[in-house]
Amino acid sequence: SRSINLAVIPGDGIGQEVVAEGLKVLSAVLPQDVKLETKEYDFGAKRYHATGETLTDADLDELKRHDAILLGAIGDPSVPSGVLERGFLLKLRFAFDHHVNLRPSKLLPGVATPLAGQPEIDFVVVREGTEGPYTGNGGTIRKGTPHEVATEVSVNTAFGVERVVRDAFARAQARPRKKLTLVHKNNVLTFAGHLWTNVFNKVAEEFPEVTTDYIHVDAATIYLVTDPARFDVIVTDNLFGDIITDLAAAVSGGIGVAASGNINPGRAFPSMFEPVHGSAPDIAGQGKADPSATVLSVALLLRHLGHDAEAARIEDAVSADLAERGALPARSTSQIGDALAARVAG
Amino acid sequence: SRSINLAVIPGDGIGQEVVAEGLKVLSAVLPQDVKLETKEYDFGAKRYHATGETLTDADLDELKRHDAILLGAIGDPSVPSGVLERGFLLKLRFAFDHHVNLRPSKLLPGVATPLAGQPEIDFVVVREGTEGPYTGNGGTIRKGTPHEVATEVSVNTAFGVERVVRDAFARAQARPRKKLTLVHKNNVLTFAGHLWTNVFNKVAEEFPEVTTDYIHVDAATIYLVTDPARFDVIVTDNLFGDIITDLAAAVSGGIGVAASGNINPGRAFPSMFEPVHGSAPDIAGQGKADPSATVLSVALLLRHLGHDAEAARIEDAVSADLAERGALPARSTSQIGDALAARVAG
Numbered sequence: 001s002r003s004i005n006l007a008v009i010p011g012d013g014i015g016q017e018v019v020a021e022g023l024k025v026l027s028a029v030l031p032q033d034v035k036l037e038t039k040e041y042d043f044g045a046k047r048y049h050a051t052g053e054t055l056t057d058a059d060l061d062e063l064k065r066h067d068a069i070l071l072g073a074i075g076d077p078s079v080p081s082g083v084l085e086r087g088f089l090l091k092l093r094f095a096f097d098h099h100v101n102l103r104p105s106k107l108l109p110g111v112a113t114p115l116a117g118q119p120e121i122d123f124v125v126v127r128e129g130t131e132g133p134y135t136g137n138g139g140t141i142r143k144g145t146p147h148e149v150a151t152e153v154s155v156n157t158a159f160g161v162e163r164v165v166r167d168a169f170a171r172a173q174a175r176p177r178k179k180l181t182l183v184h185k186n187n188v189l190t191f192a193g194h195l196w197t198n199v200f201n202k203v204a205e206e207f208p209e210v211t212t213d214y215i216h217v218d219a220a221t222i223y224l225v226t227d228p229a230r231f232d233v234i235v236t237d238n239l240f241g242d243i244i245t246d247l248a249a250a251v252s253g254g255i256g257v258a259a260s261g262n263i264n265p266g267r268a269f270p271s272m273f274e275p276v277h278g279s280a281p282d283i284a285g286q287g288k289a290d291p292s293a294t295v296l297s298v299a300l301l302l303r304h305l306g307h308d309a310e311a312a313r314i315e316d317a318v319s320a321d322l323a324e325r326g327a328l329p330a331r332s333t334s335q336i337g338d339a340l341a342a343r344v345a346g
Numbered sequence: 347s348r349s350i351n352l353a354v355i356p357g358d359g360i361g362q363e364v365v366a367e368g369l370k371v372l373s374a375v376l377p378q379d380v381k382l383e384t385k386e387y388d389f390g391a392k393r394y395h396a397t398g399e400t401l402t403d404a405d406l407d408e409l410k411r412h413d414a415i416l417l418g419a420i421g422d423p424s425v426p427s428g429v430l431e432r433g434f435l436l437k438l439r440f441a442f443d444h445h446v447n448l449r450p451s452k453l454l455p456g457v458a459t460p461l462a463g464q465p466e467i468d469f470v471v472v473r474e475g476t477e478g479p480y481t482g483n484g485g486t487i488r489k490g491t492p493h494e495v496a497t498e499v500s501v502n503t504a505f506g507v508e509r510v511v512r513d514a515f516a517r518a519q520a521r522p523r524k525k526l527t528l529v530h531k532n533n534v535l536t537f538a539g540h541l542w543t544n545v546f547n548k549v550a551e552e553f554p555e556v557t558t559d560y561i562h563v564d565a566a567t568i569y570l571v572t573d574p575a576r577f578d579v580i581v582t583d584n585l586f587g588d589i590i591t592d593l594a595a596a597v598s599g600g601i602g603v604a605a606s607g608n609i610n611p612g613r614a615f616p617s618m619f620e621p622v623h624g625s626a627p628d629i630a631g632q633g634k635a636d637p638s639a640t641v642l643s644v645a646l647l648l649r650h651l652g653h654d655a656e657a658a659r660i661e662d663a664v665s666a667d668l669a670e671r672g673a674l675p676a677r678s679t680s681q682i683g684d685a686l687a688a689r690v691a692g
């Protein structure tokens with residue numbers, strides 16, 4: 001479409017700084033005839049402290065009117081653990097049915113990895129985003145006593161698993177290697193494991209060109225550090241996806257360059273794009289944050305909205321910038337943003 | 347005590363080969379006056395195929411009479427996923443209340459790691475062994491239909507969490523660095539997360555010398571590859587422990603050297619010691635398996651039974667053997683076992 005109506009949520013900590021650079025690059029890459037409208041929202045710790053609110057129904061109604069959402073980071077040590085996570089981040093993913101949580105991992109030339117021997121890394125994790133242990137099901141009895149019992153219920157449905165598995169097969173089919181790995185723990189979590197495995201095997205029949213395999217989540221962490229090249233597309237549960245995508249980010253250049261999309265593929269609701277890193281309050285306001293992860297999240301956003309050429313221009317610009325970084329003196333957040341904006345414009 | 351009455355379960359695949367070497371080293375290290383009695387049990391795939399049984403009540407009654415159990419590996423592709431895991435391994439951990447699942451990670455000199463720069467790694471994971479998502483709670487409705495729903499219930503009790511947290515504090519207190527890290531996901535799994543966090547903070551008051559911190563499980567996987575030296579003792583939930591100990595094994599020399607103990611600290615039931623690796627059917631029967639993980643599990647077994655000097659002799663022998671390995675031609679499973687037995691014997 002020839003206009004983009006974007007909700008912008010800078011959020012907490014370094015969120016403000018990195019989102020400013022993301023928008024700078026977005027403005028620079030868009031052709032003249034694509035109209036960009038942005039509206040900023042003040043969700044996060046400040047609003048929570050001022051009003052006690054994290055995300056109201058009225059907020060959701062407003063956000064719903066946009067084509068997409070760009071988020072910096074939400075979270076601050078002044079807010080008890082879980083309040084903003086469950087009250088904002090997860091609430092939004094669930095309300096807008098972001099069932100495809102997309103997290104690409106690519107080790108770009110010149111980028112440092114903690115792994116020896118600079119292995120080839122180029123895979124995408126398709127993490128389920130609306131089920132599993134993230135539903136908030138469960139509870140506590142006898143809280144604070146020696147007899148407390150707390151439960152967490154992982155909820156998995158054929159409907160929810162099938163749609164994300166199908167999405168992952170389609171993504172694998174579209175990539176040169178056409179390989180899809182299911183990551184789960186079906187030898188222990190046998191109820192959910194059988195559901196995932198059966199649905200995976202059934203959908204596989206529709207994609208005969210895609211090679212498939214299965215790996216337990218514990219073994220997957222081993223392969224991610226000993227043989228990450230074996231992965232092309234991974235599909236997995238919400239919690240396993242949370243864990244392995246942080247590890248994937250670490251081995252493929254760190255959370256400074258890890259982008260993600262919380263996607264509603266049918267576009268019934270706006271999708272949300274955000275760097276995998278958090279608000280990093282320890283370095284906030286100092287111009288030290290790397291905006292690359294946010295800029296790459298903008299590329300995912302553009303691709304979701306059909307602006308593939310612009311998405312590719314951004315990805316190329318980030319690659320080129322990272323490749324040259326070793327030779328340059330350290331730059332501030334906005335200097336990196338300026339450099340990327342210049343590259344995509346040029 | 348001056349006698350050890352040991353149940354031996356070689357199990358499947360390479361289990362047979364590595365257990366033979368473990369016993370060889372155990373016999374060699376024990377002083378003349380310690381009587382070793384062993385009884386072998388045929389649990390695993392073969393017995394399952396022959397009888398349909400995995401572990402009966404009568405089996406448990408027999409096993410109960412031993413001082414400890416040495417296990418090789420259980421699991422074979424001919425048995426559906428979950429049958430032996432739930433029917434044997436987990437059944438035994440639950441029946442014998444193995445609530446402390448102990449998994450040390452130490453990168454020994456000369457041992458290869460996938461991490462660049464040969465970092466210092468020397469920590470212990472204390473994984474809860476009888477609760478969390480491993481209880482088998484949950485179920486399936488409308489199985490095999492488009493309306494299937496499968497749940498997995500993580501069960502966490504103050505009783506179960508407190509005893510393992512207390513054990514971990516005691517272990518941290520006894521180490522030079524005296525540092526304990528709680529790994530959980532308390533910003534999302536808020537019911538279980540609050541229980542773990544509150545119990546952890548309460549027990550911490552009894553151990554004023556121990557420094558504590560908290561890390562989300564996703565972030566923990568990042569630190570395990572970027573800064574493993576930050577860890578001393580980690581205490582965590584059953585599933586998170588499963589995942590991070592495979593990663594920990596990978597970065598600290600691989601599953602060829604990763605040992606574990608399934609411990610009942612009060613000795614109400616025999617504890618079980620096993621290598622972290624599985625049955626590896628692809629290399630079974632070829633003399634290719636590294637018995638070091640099993641031999642190090644024997645050291646954990648000896649320490650649990652109070653034979654600390656012998657445990658240390660085994661650990662030193664494995665260190666020395668690994669340090670020289672780079673200079674030697676490849677050896678078979680039994681050649682490595684012979685070398686270790688010769689070293690511990692003196």
Ligand SMILES: CC(C)[C@H](C(=O)O)[C@@H](O)C(=O)O
Binds near residue numbers: 089090534
């Ligand atoms: C902040 C937290 C709720 C979130 C998650 O667990 O999904 C984060 O870790 C992520 O991966 O986006």
Ligand SMILES: CC(C)[C@H](C(=O)O)[C@@H](O)C(=O)O
Binds near residue numbers: 187218431
């Ligand atoms: C085989 C399986 C049941 C087991 C577990 O999940 O605990 C294994 O992965 C382990 O870590 O000992």
